[in-house]
Each structure stands twice: as C-alpha cells, then as structure tokens.
Amino acid sequence: MSKTVLTVDDSRTMRDMLLLALEEAGYTVIQAVDGLDGLETLAAKGADVVITDINMPRMDGFGFIEGMRADPNHRTTPVLVLTTESDAEKKSRARAAGATGWIVKPFDPVKLVDAVRRVAA
Numbered sequence: 001m002s003k004t005v006l007t008v009d010d011s012r013t014m015r016d017m018l019l020l021a022l023e024e025a026g027y028t029v030i031q032a033v034d035g036l037d038g039l040e041t042l043a044a045k046g047a048d049v050v051i052t053d054i055n056m057p058r059m060d061g062f063g064f065i066e067g068m069r070a071d072p073n074h075r076t077t078p079v080l081v082l083t084t085e086s087d088a089e090k091k092s093r094a095r096a097a098g099a100t101g102w103i104v105k106p107f108d109p110v111k112l113v114d115a116v117r118r119v120a121a
Contacts, residue, residue, distance in 0.1 A: 003120050004028045006047035008038035008064060009082070010056040014105070018051060018082075021109035022116065035059025039067045042074060049120045050074075051103075051112075054083040054090065062097050069098040078119035082107060 005027045007018045015031050022029045030045050032038035034056040042050070050068065054061035061081060068074045078100040083090075086104050094102065100119050103112060 003048040008052040025113040035064030065097040
C-alpha cells in the first residue's frame with residue numbers, strides 16, 4: 001500500500017510540482033492551500049508524511065505544525081518544511097514547533113523524494 005503525503009502550500013504551482021514529484025515516486029498525494037485547510041484535511045483524511053510551507057495566508061506553517069502536534073493522532077507524523085526561508089531562527093522555531101526536517105525552495109525532486117522516504121520509513 002502506498003504512503004500518503006499531505007502537501008500544504010498556498011502556491012498552486014508548488015502544489016503541482018510536489019504532486020508530480022511524489023506521484024511519480026509512488027506516493028498518494030492530498031493537498032491543502034494553507035495551514036487551516038491543512039489541519040482540516042489532515043483530520044479528515046490523515047497522512048503518513050506532511051510537507052508544509054511557512055509563509056501562507058490564514059495560518060502559517062508554524063501554526064499548522066503546532067496545531068498538528070496538538071492532535072494526539074499526529075503527534076509523531078513526520079513534517080518536512082519546504083520554504084524559501086533559510087535563516088537559522090526560523091529553522092529552530094520550526095523545530096521547536098515539531099518539524100522533522102527542512103527543505104529550501106526551489107527543491108530538487110529527487111532529494112525531496114529521498115527526504116520523504118527517509119522520514120516515512
């Protein structure tokens with residue numbers, strides 16, 4: 001059975017790129033357009049791995065990760081942060097919120113799939 005990856009990003013282009021890379025690697029992909037949508041989608045459908053952006057309207061990636069970690073069903077679900085941000089303060093804030101890893105955009109599809117594979121194992 002294939003693993004399910006939830007992608008949370010307000011950019012349609014980025015969601016499409018993630019969908020393509022992950023489906024090619026055999027993953028089932030579900031998508032959300034921001035943090036609030038991500039929490040609703042996660043509660044309704046669940047996921048084995050989550051990839052989230054940081055800068056989004058309504059609820060940013062930090063709020064999304066904190067909300068996700070507050071749910072006992074998703075306390076240990078791996079979360080990869082995919083963002084244009086690369087500063088150390090944001091990375092440590094994401095780690096403190098419960099992020100598993102950090103990938104800087106633009107991403108290399110092969111490295112992204114490798115990262116998903118590692119955290120999903």
